[in-house]
Amino acid sequence: MSFKNRSIKKFIPILLLSFLFFGCYNKSINTSTNEQQIFDILENNISSDRILDNIKELSSKKYDGRFTGSVGNKLASDFIASYFKEIGLKSPDGIDDYKQYYQQSVLNxxxxxxxxxxxxxxxxxxxxxxxxxxxxxxxxxxxxxxxxxxxxxxxxxxxxxxxxxxxxxxxxxxxxxxxxxxxxxxxxxxxxxxxxxxxxxxxxxxxxxxxxxxxxxxxxxxxxxxxxxxxxxxxxxxxxxxxxxxxxxxxxxxxxxxxxxxxxxxLSKVKIPNVIGLIPGNDTEKEKEYIIISAHFDHLGNNKNGTYNPGALDNASGVASLMEIARTIKESKIKPKKSIMFIAFNGEEEGLVGSTYFVSSPLCPPEDSVVINLDMIGHKNDNPLTFYYSRPTKLLKELCNYADLLGIKFINDVGDRSDHAPFESKDIQSVTCIEWETSEYHSYLDTPGKIDKNDAKKVVELILYYISKNAF
Structure with a gap:
């Protein structure tokens, strides 16, 4: 008994010092930590293993290719919504349980x-x-x-x-x-x-x-x-x-x-959700400015010939990276000044339907938003990251500069075949980060074994670098 008492007495000053130090440290993060320190904290918390685990989960037979409106697609939306809830994202005002429902046609x-x-x-x-x-x-x-x-x-x-x-x-x-x-x-x-x-x-x-x-x-x-x-x-x-x-x-x-x-x-009509989570801004002047990170989670589903399309690269990779970005920011306890919204779009394969619906029924002020869309990232090939966009913008310029700074090989390409396009149609700055790969594209060969988790991690680092520069 006396030994324990002496140990406690010796340990109390250490506890007090630790409390004071880490208390001050956390306070400095929330108020005055500079951009590089914020990025260092976020970067050190990224888990490439967790990215790959979530790619494997979404690509598994359980979700049967995540075809829009299918049972597997619903299970995928539930998985993403549960993850958002688990890490502490807020369900935005105007929707329940992270899901923004809409109707669309699908070809079964x-x-x-x-x-x-x-x-x-x-x-x-x-x-x-x-x-x-x-x-x-x-x-x-x-x-x-x-x-x-x-x-x-x-x-x-x-x-x-x-x-x-x-x-x-x-x-x-x-x-x-x-x-x-x-x-x-x-x-x-x-x-x-x-x-x-x-x-x-x-x-x-x-x-x-x-x-x-x-x-x-x-x-x-x-x-x-x-x-x-x-x-x-x-x-x-x-x-x-x-x-x-x-x-x-x-x-x-x-x-x-x-x-x-x-x-x-x-041909049928289905009622399906986009899945949306939010980290609200912590500054009354900046909270209505939004950084939107998006990725579509739907894919092609079952081929009815004994195979299904896992969609690991397209686009479990983008969704898993989005999830990791959200987790990294939330677990850092650093509160952004701007709001950060995470959207897993549905209906992309049928013609960008989910993102088009969101733009027509936004849950944030679109005129004060920028959008970084993730679509097919982390393949084991040596293809450079492509910034895919509709027009040159400040957002594009920043992403190019930051990629160069982080040593990420990249090229630029103009087009409208991903979920950045509906935003651009409303003059909202948006860029898709994509790694073009056609050898397994839209096939049963698009499996997690083709994913380089460290390559996906580099893209996550890039997005977090942008966020550290612009949200805090």
Whole structure:
């Protein structure tokens, strides 16, 4: 007993000194710590392992590819919302439990598409593999549901595509690669889509190894055309296939056999959320200025052929990095002067639907906001980070300067294919940080094993550096 009493007496002064020191230290962080000190504190708290763990979680079979409106998508939104709550983010005014609900259309793939060759008796001679040999493209006015059996008609000249050519009636036209782009963009091809020609489907040759072609592997297509109009009575089924399959189909057709096609898509409306958390500003003059960090969490879902699209790079990587940025700031106990909002957008794959809705129904003053969007970061390739933007802004200039300072390789690119675009349409400064990678893009190959956690960490450092310079 006496030994314990002596130990306590000796330890009390140490406790008091520690309390005074750390009390003053925390106070200095909240009031006068300079930008570099803030960044050092934030940087030292980043966990690349936690980033990778959250990528693995969101990419797992549990979420089944996070297709917009699916069970897996809901589970992903719940996971992100629970994380926001756990680390102490505030649910913004105007929504409940971190979720901003809206409605959108989605194109559901209900069963695996079928492309095969049948003889005159309906016997299958050859069946092709979905996403390996061919893919379905749900263009505007196309047919997205039904079964077709018809003879093939090879198109060797665009002149044959006219309403007077009755040879096209009830045929599946076979379009070689050298005519594909011309026909898809040409007015003459749009004319033959009328009911008077009665063409049943179109199969386009597509060489995945052609360096001029952007797509390097077939994917499940979920993007909705504008306007979202399909025609299951008169529309065509559009298919692409690799050159070897195209030639084989042509040979089968020349021998008197037929092509069998089956597609099973459906269009539906779903009510889904963006997931939003907030660190309110701690300065009455600055709290209405917002730094928005965003990333979309939806992906392509299940392929209905025994595989699903994990979406590790696209875009579990961006969401996991966003989550780590939020955790790092909250656990630092440093209170920002500006408000920092974290948004996990839904519906990006269908055409930036979630971010477009947020811009139309903002939960913060958009005119006083800047947006840094994270989309596909941390791949093991050696590609530089791309600052993807619509117009030059102060935000872009700062990110370029800070990346250079931190030794991050980067390039700039102009475009509107990510969630920065709806903000830019309203003149809100926004930039997407992205690492372009097409070898596994939108496929079952986009797995956590392709992610470099330290590369993702560097992007997190960059965003935290920007925040340390601008929010505190």
């Amino acid at each position: 793939l209900n069963s695996e598409p079928i492309l095969k060759i049948i003889d005159a008796n309906g016997k299958t001679l050859k069946q092709y593999k979905y996403l390996k040999d061919f893919s379905i493209i749900p263009y505007r006015n196309s047919r997205i549901n039904g079964t077709i059996s018809a003879n093939g008609f090879y198109i060797n000249d665009t002149d044959v595509l006219n309403e007077e050519n009755r040879s096209l009636t009830d045929k599946i036209i076979l379009v070689p690669e050298n005519l594909r782009n011309e026909l898809l963009s040409g007015y003459s091809f749009q004319n033959i889509l009328s009911s008077s020609t009665n063409i049943k489907a179109a199969i386009f040759e597509y060489d995945l190894n052609n360096p001029k072609n952007e797509v390097k592997h077939f994917t499940k297509n979920v993007s909705l055309p504008t306007p979202t109009v399909y025609d299951n009575e008169y529309g065509l089924i559009y298919t692409t296939c690799i050159p070897s399959v195209f030639k084989e189909i042509l040979n089968y057709c020349n021998s008197g056999n037929s092509i069998y096609l089956k597609v099973d898509y459906s």
